Amino acid sequence: MHAWPGSGGDIMGPTVARTASSKINTPPLKNGSDLRESGYLIAVGSRTARFRRRHMNKMLLLLLATLIALLFIALLVFIILYVKEKFHKPIRLCKSKECLRSAANLALSMDKNANPCDDFYQFVCGNWAQDHPRPDAYRSYDWFRDKQSKVYALVRDFLAKNISDQPLPVQQAKDLYTACMDTEKLDKLRLKPVLKILDTLDLPHYPTYINLTEDFDYSTYNFNWLDTVIKIKTQLGMDVLIGFDIFTDPKNSSIYRLVMGSPETTNPFPSMHNDKKKHIGYKNKRPFKILTDDVVLDETFVLNNEQVDNGEEKKKGDDEKTEHIYKLFYAELMKLFVIETGEIKDSKIGEVELDQNIILTANEYFMIYNDVYELETNNDTEIDSDDFLHIPEYTVDEIQTHTDMIVENNNGTAQPIWKEYLEGVFCISNVTLNFETDKILISESDMKYLGLIAAYLSNTPPVVIELYIWVKVVEVMAAHTTKELRLLYQRSYDDMRTHRPESPSPPRSLQCASAVNDLMGMAISYAIVDPHFHNFTRPKIQIMLDEIKNALAHLVGKTKWMDDDTKLATYQKIIQMKTLIGFPDWFYEEGRLEEFYEGIEVNTDTHLDNMINIIQVKIKKVLNKFRNGNNYTWATDPTEVNAYHTFQENTITVPMVMLQYPFFNLGLDSLNYGSLGTVLGHEVTHGFDNFGRQFDKNGNLLPWWTNDTIDSFVNMTQCFIDQYSAYYLPELDEYLDGKKTLGENIADNGGVREALLALKRHLHMYGPEEKLPGFEHMTSEQLFFLSYGNLWCGVSTRDSLEADLNDEHSPQKFRARGALQNNEEFAKAWHCPPGSPMNPTKRCIIF
Template identity: 75%
Template sequence: MHAWSGEGGGDIMGPTVTRTGSAKASTPPLKNGSDLRESGYLIAVGSRTARFRRQHKNKMLLIILLFLLLLLLCLAIVMTVLYVKQKKHKPVRVCETRECLRSAANLALSIDKTADPCNDFYQYACGNWAEDHPRPDAYRSYDWFRDKQSKVYTVVRDFLTRNTTGLPRPVRQAKDIYAACMDTETLDKLGLKPVLEILESLGLPSVPTYANTTEDFDYDTYNFDWIETVIKVKTQLGMDVLIGFDVFTDPRNSSVYRLVMGSPETTNPFPSMHNENKKHNRKNGRSFTFSTKEIEETIFATNERYSKTKKDDEDDVKTNHIYKLFYAELMKLFVIESGNLKSSNMNEPELDQKLLTASNEYYSMYNDLYELESDNDTDSDENAYLNIPQYTADEIQAHTDLVVETNNGTAVPIWKRYLEGVFKISDVTLDYDNDKILVSDLDLKYMALMAALLANMPPAKIELFIWVKVAEVMAAHTTTELRLLFQRSYEEIHSHGRSNSVPRSLQCASAVNDLMGMAVSYAIADPHFFNVTKPKVQTMLHEMKNALAHLVGQAKWMDDNTKLATYQKIIQMKTLIGFPDWFLEEGRLEEYYEGIDVKADAHLKNMVNIIQVKIKKGLNKFREGNNFTWATDPTEVNAYHTFQENTITVPMVMLQHPFFDLGLDSLNYGSLGTVLGHEITHGFDNFGRKFDKNGNYLPWWSNETVESFVNMTQCFVDQYSAFELPELGEHVDGKKTLGENIADNGGVREALAALKHHLHKHGPEAKLPGFEHMTSEQLFFLSYGNLWCGISTKDSLQADLEDEHSPQQFRARGALQNNEEFARAFRCPPGSPMNPRTRCIIF
């Protein structure tokens, strides 16, 4: 590039311009660079000034951009700090509903904060429960279940004292039954007349012949048809004496019913007046809290058997003496009432001695029969029940005759005659060639030996036994004098003479609840149940079943075919929630209680009438198919799994506080959720696994899976057998309680999995007042532990060891020891009592 001078002397930058020699100037000389640019000959590429300006401008833009980026970064940091700070100090969302406040108060009053949850979680969750819930004298043990049941009776009592005009007829009848029970003035005026009338209809005398007060009575010529009387006792009172009989679901075909015979089962058809829980074994199902039979045994028969388990011989002698005095006094009141004392030549001391002799004879026969029944205890061998042989009545009779004759007795027809007499009140005609009877081997042994015993016994003594059994259960529902006799004897045995009488109003409410539970359920029926509560519970059940299915899928000890069959059983598992769907439909309750006739001034007759209607309906269903009805009334504080129907029953009262409606999902799942999980797991526990999806006892697990299962259950047997009650110095029977322990463990795991799924779907829940520091998982476990809070006497603890459920503190402890998520939630150190190094897990 060259610098050249224009005429204007201005410097420009640009290329040299040359022209050829022949070129002719066609334009005037250019004066300066601007003219050159304007003419189009040169294109300017910039001047020094322009370049400087552009470079300065670019630097300024870069600086501004960097400043803005720095500013944004600072703003981001500030906003992040403010967000974290705001989040850290953001007000916690606390549940302040009535349900949450009530739950928070209950938990706070129960917790013992001085206890280490990793050392003894039951003490932590329930250490102060007894202080806030003192045990009423009427109960040997007290817990949430008994607390709720007592409140149910109170609600029923208040309901039955209100105006029931306009309600279904059975509800009004329940009110009349309650009024008759409460009318103690009329009961005292009637005296023993109602009992004497029933005794006459049964073919029994007003006073046992063995205790006859006349001197010229000839016992050698006395005849007594005990079979005819036992038939009448069954058909009129629904009561088993000497012979046990029932119409029962066929274990191998749950759609039909079968005849079942054996030792007596229903020994007291009348309601208990002591509010003690009915501890019996339902052979076709399991309950959540207490094992149950069809009907409670007599108070004294049950207690007498319990007394035989005591180790102290002195207590044994004392208890036996109390019973003998009771029966002697019972008979004496009948002697006085019937007027036999006036026609007797005996003075009172002679009469007392006569009655004591009769009482001793009854007691002796009772013990002889009890020994036969004890040999027939099949609770420990479930296979013995499920593999029941079947016989015709003639085959049973032939076996009985052989045993009777071997024992030097005279054989008499019993079994066909008994069945004919019982079914005479029904619409069913038996076919004795085809309608075979299920009788276990042990029951068959009892029946034959019982017949042999009676074949060599004086008729007057057989009559005495039947008379006392029948009079005992009826007399408790008569006069004040007899009620006091029962109460005094009961207290001397159980409370060492201390009064623990339940108020009459609650006794009567309980009795009406037992007799007409569906009718009194109107007291707790909620019309919003179908739209609000039931859908929630159905959702929970669906989540629980899914949780179990997932756990089954993870189980490595089950083969694929067994898993598939298990899935199918879970899917087909039916649920009965709250109360029947037809419950509030017009006319349906009347159909349910069709045939019942009661009066407001006939307490004993009312109960007998209801029993007779139930007996006839039970016999008539023999030809009908199983329609899978409810296992209990909506007012019973319990839950059931009926194996032969593959059905879970959750009564209405279980859907209320303290089991449900607790304010937070974590609490509901920790309480009712674990109850539901317990019942679902029962279908696959040590006993329930033997029933298939249709409720039939058929092999549906592979042999390899069964073997693996049995091996795994030994862990539970060992774990629970190590639990000791220091008050007694005795351990839990891990084998007897195995099925319930498996159900408890499975129920907790399923409920927790269902809760996690539920919260993931619906979002985090609010905090519980006073427990804001606790996570939902911690509240879940706390709710489960609180479910088992209670207080027990030494006697009740002894009885608990005989039950198929573990004592309540071990139900909480065992299931949580085996749950790794519990240990993680409460940060329990490895090796601590609640975080053992070995855990027992099946599902």
């Protein structure tokens, strides 16, 4: 049956009968939509729809929760970035020209393939030589020589300028340079300036020993060697056979004393070469061999018999070569003077015989030179530093009695020497000696020398003594005359440098600039001084020095080997340590420069006479100051690239050229303290090293350490001796002498520790510094050590390394290595594993 008629079969089951009243008139429905709209049909999927609605709600809630979470994370990130921006400022780079220059220098010098924990010197300086090729005129080249050559170039440029309205001494310096540069006039004058000086010294124009006449009787020849030696001292300021000077009294630094011994000033004239040994060290105005100034090679051609002993056969060969070169040099020198006099034309002697006589004369000079050299070097034996607490003093009569005894014991004839010598020297001054009260300081070794030289001269023919004195005087003057002689000196100088036979001398302009700087350094400094130095640079250096002295005081306080009394005395010495920074304060006082150079005369036509006049004025001033109190003068000129500690004045001198690049003004404090700071620390430590410890706060040579402290100190120094004696130079197949270099090694080590501590305190007070471009990943401590290592970058030849072995300073690479191996903070800064070369298990530490 059908509910609704249709063409299909059953659709919904049986029909339903309704009453008439309930029947509704319903229009016919055409389709399913109509049915649904009319409410007749209910969708079969209604339960699924409800499920979908519930599921849709959950999805919306989940989406909302996710969105909220993302918003929360974004807010958290924003807060973190804000806090980081607020409290963690971005890296501050130092972009000043000083920082950029320092960054470039360090980067170009470094060998980044090297491991800083294995060989820090190679890491810092491995490529330095490529960026700083060694000039041929130098046996070795480093920052100190590089800076000094630039200073000479600056001096040269100033002296060559046509500048007026300068103080008289500055104009005299320019005239001195002009005379030096006029080589045409020097060649025209030939040897006449030297012959004129020889006349004033009572010396012949050529050695009498050459003897151009056949009937000359040497036995009757008389020569007053003592009178000539006195004149050489007063006119040239030069020691020949006898050494004499005026020094600060070791036990009372406020007064001066007379000192005698072996010759000290053997060449008063400026060097003809710039190849000098320039290192940080100490300077002490004293006569005692073990406490002499930094070694400076005598570049005027003089004899040096010291050879490196690499086997008897090699040494014998070197000695024979040395002897041949010297004899040939002196023979040629003497022949030029024989020819200059013209006496050979009037002589019957032939050319061949003349050459034979000259060669015999050169041989004779070489023999007497060796004899005197042996006497001089015999008193260079090592002496215990405590011996300097008891330096003998003698009256002139006591010296004469002692030397007379030695002369007579050597079958000689005693002659009065010493009183006549002193009277002759002081005759050019306004000082009258009292031989009863003016006693002379003479060390034991120097007294031995005076006795032996008196005995030797008593048994030596006068003509031979004259020969020796003539050559010693002429060889230092003739280098400043003609081109012919200058070439002779240069050729012989090169022949002696066996490992580099040809090395051109520096340009004449730089030689003359160096000579003027040596003779009139204060006038030069006055002319080129930076006008901003006094108000800008000097205060910074004073702060650095004060911080370093405070650092040393702190380190002394932590030491356990010093007792309290010695610590207290050390603090007092540190407090009273004086500093001379840049240049003398009297530069700013009108008329003081003229007063300093009063009496000097300079002529543009007389180069040699100019130098001699300046020397004579200086020697006279030295003699006149004998009765005056010590006024603690500068130890060096402001234009010298070095720094000094003067023991007897407890004073540190830092010339103005050391306060410039590459030692200072490097852009960052870490770099400045790593370079100049360690230099200053080195000088401060010198007051308490092997010998500086003997001089008290007033610069007096008095015992101020207790015996227990001294014993502890000596025991601790053995560590340094052993450490540095193990350093090997493969180029020479030699080891370093750790005992000879002990004082300088202690100063290097102390300087680094003090400067680093001073830097840390400085940064703590003034705040962290900026980062160095290209080195942003490095800490201030790492930059400090980089700067210290870079300070000692350089390149050396075999010749210079041989000289280093005879110097009290260690070679450059060992100065960098030793002080850092002993520094635990270095190993921490560079994360060096224990037992690595730069982080040894045993360290040497005093301060």
